[in-house]
Amino acid sequence: MAGLIKGALIGGVVGAAAALLLAPKSGRELRQDLKTTYNKSMDRTKQWVSDAGVKTQEVAQKVGRQATDLIGQTKSAVQTAKDGIQSAKDGMHDAMSDAQKPN
Template sequence: MNKAETEYPAQSSNTFVKGVFIGGLLGAAAALLFAPKPGTELRSDLSEKFGTASDKTKELTGVVTEKTKSLASTVGEKASDLASTVSAKASDIFTTVADSKQQIASTLSETGKKIGDTVTDSSADVADDVAEASKEVSDEAKKATKDVTDEAKKASDDVKSTYKSNY
């Protein structure tokens, strides 16, 4: 390394990227200056190519926007379905707990020995209902996640195919 390199080390690849960008601009300017076509023809060709690229970009933007709205709608519907399922299961659990509570109270008034058995049975019922409801909610969530993932993949594939067919 020479003295200048040790005193002023390279910052990072940032300097290189700037150099490549400036070199690209200078190359483009030189290509325009030494182009075999007259200026008006060259400007006309450039304008036409820019218009084509602009139209394709607008078209692709429309497709992406449409797919994004569709995906957002699907996610909203799935989230709403999942929320209603969770609400219904929570209501079922609450009803089961309330029913079990009434069973426990009546059993306590009958006999002391049956108290332990009834409490155990009711607790098992509640635990089974909670486990079952939890599994059902989990299954619904997995299904909704898979549906959303499938929709997202389909939208991504549609955008890719649209992009590939346009270019």
């Protein structure tokens, strides 16, 4: 995806530069057109980078929340397993105690 965007950006700049250089204009007009095109390209690039940064932060926060939820679920499952083992252990201990009592 990034390669596609990078290629499109480079292609657009090269195409715009070629169009400006091949157009019949004076040197002053050509320099002004180049400057304007450069500034527009820089503004679009800065906006894209800013948007990508915001999106990256959103994804990182979402992943963090999901990881926290998963850790909580795992801890709960482990505690349930521990409780079940302890209950079974206590039950076996009680059964063994009852079996050893004289009738």
